[in-house]
Amino acid sequence: MDLVALTAAPLDVAALSASVASEDAGAIATFVGTSRRVSRDARNVERPVRTLWYEAYGPMALRRLAAIAEDTQTRFAVTRVAVHHRTGEVPVGEASVAIAVSAPHRAAAFDACRFVIDEIKRSVPIWKRERFSDGEEWVEGYSG
């Protein structure tokens, strides 16, 4: 399994976690981002989401994910970092992103995991579209 990947298939969080396991690590922290059922649309009205769709600038998204993983290794005392992001349709309740970080000690694993998701939301060229029963909209994103 590649440590950093985009995939249209459902994410395998257990496999991702196993991929960062190491005899040097005493901790593995994971984060899973999932699609919520209810969302507030552009007019701040609550609407049930039918499904979500993720579009990616594939080559650049992979570069950014790899760069974030590398940056994480530099900033935190971690052993391995894995990130998989799903593209295409992601039904409500399913995972859109999964992160696993192994480290000798848990503090770094937790902190690094948080850093990775925060960086993904800031700088990876992926866009979420919410499909409601009566229309669809791009989620208002981070514009830096």
Add this chain to the structure above:
Amino acid sequence: MKVEVLLFAAAREAAGAERTTVDLADGASVADAFAALGSKHPPLRAVLPSCRAAVDEEFAPTTRKLAAGAVLAVLPPVSGG
């Protein structure tokens, strides 16, 4: 020089195309390319101000000078993760 442009998400929908090309003077910048895109695809004008640019798969400021053969991407505010 011709510069290939990739459009994503709201930018793609506004332009009605995933990719397009713009004809620019040598030494033109990303800002020049965005202006040319707005001329070629007027519905893009509402979207471009909130978009970031990437040149050859790396974020680039609007002042970046473009070379022939560069691939410019127009990236609306990201919402991954």
